Amino acid sequence: MEIISDIIAQLLQWVEQLGYFGIMLGLMIEVIPSEIVLAYGGYLVHNGTINYFGAVFFGTIGGVIAQLFIYWIGRYGGRPVLDKYGKYILIRKHHIDHAEEWFNKYGTGVIFTARFIPVVRHAISIPAGIAKMSHMRFILLTTLAVIPWSALFVYLGMVLGSQWQNIDEIAGKYTTPILIIAVVLLLGYLLVKRKMKKK
Numbered sequence: 001m002e003i004i005s006d007i008i009a010q011l012l013q014w015v016e017q018l019g020y021f022g023i024m025l026g027l028m029i030e031v032i033p034s035e036i037v038l039a040y041g042g043y044l045v046h047n048g049t050i051n052y053f054g055a056v057f058f059g060t061i062g063g064v065i066a067q068l069f070i071y072w073i074g075r076y077g078g079r080p081v082l083d084k085y086g087k088y089i090l091i092r093k094h095h096i097d098h099a100e101e102w103f104n105k106y107g108t109g110v111i112f113t114a115r116f117i118p119v120v121r122h123a124i125s126i127p128a129g130i131a132k133m134s135h136m137r138f139i140l141l142t143t144l145a146v147i148p149w150s151a152l153f154v155y156l157g158m159v160l161g162s163q164w165q166n167i168d169e170i171a172g173k174y175t176t177p178i179l180i181i182a183v184v185l186l187l188g189y190l191l192v193k194r195k196m197k198k199k
Contacts, residue, residue, distance in 0.1 A: 008032055012040050019050050020058040027062030030122075034063060035153050035167060042157020043164040052154060059150035060143065067125045067142050074129025082126055095123035103127035108137060115145030 011032055015022035026037040041055040070091070073082060082096055099120045103110060104127065111133070114124040128138055157164045 008036070012037075015040060016044060016049065019044070020054050023050075023055055024058040024062035024065075027059060028065045028069070030066050034066075034149075037062075038150055038153035039157030039160070039164045039167040042154040042159070043161060045154065045158045046161040046164075052158060055154045056147070056150045059154060060146050063146040063150060064139060064142050067122075067146075068139070070122070070125040071129040071133075071138055074126040075132055076129075078130060079126075091123050091126070095120070096126055099123035099125075100127045100130075103131065108133050108141075111138060111141040112145045115142070115149065 011026065015026045015037065018025065023037060023041045026032060027034050038055075038059050041050070041059060042052075044050050045052050045055055079096070079100075082091065083093055099114070103124060108128065108131075111124060111128055114120045125138075125142070153167070156167060160166060
């Protein structure tokens with residue numbers, strides 16, 4: 001665990017040196033969970049190294065590109081490639097199973113709401129790629145979901161300041177309402193979809 005902590009510390013130092021691009025690249029390669037990178041970006045805002053809107057902007061770009069990579073793997077490599085190599089991008093087989101089940105059940109609209117729901121959040125890009133979902137629709141729905149997520153964690157890191165490492169302890173009371181809203185939106189989407197099918 002200590003070795004992992006040292007690696008994370010070194011990567012975050014690299015993020016700090018690169019500023020906005022460090023946040024973007026940190027989210028693109030996703031070696032560290034996005035919440036930690038964004039919270040650290042908030043800490044840099046607190047220090048005056050970067051500004052809030054720049055951190056959210058580059059965090060959003062990095063988050064969307066990271067999901068595009070996963071989408072492309074699904075689109076051009078398919079499930080076998082992800083089953084074999086998914087662990088290297090922190091996606092396990094059960095994540096993929098849940099994501100495929102959600103996507104097949106709820107359709108392309110789930111790309112937005114699933115971004116706020118644990119287990120399927122990162123893996124939902126995989127069935128979208130396998131199903132060859134439109135690039136434009138995928139990017140739009142992903143961007144709309146990544147913006148509030150980036151804004152929240154950068155803000156929390158900014159408020160916590162030097163205590164940003166406690167992000168896990170306080171994030172729950174903010175992410176739980178978001179999760180509830182996401183579920184409500186999903187249910188609303190399903191109702192609208194059902195009504196349209198009847199018509």
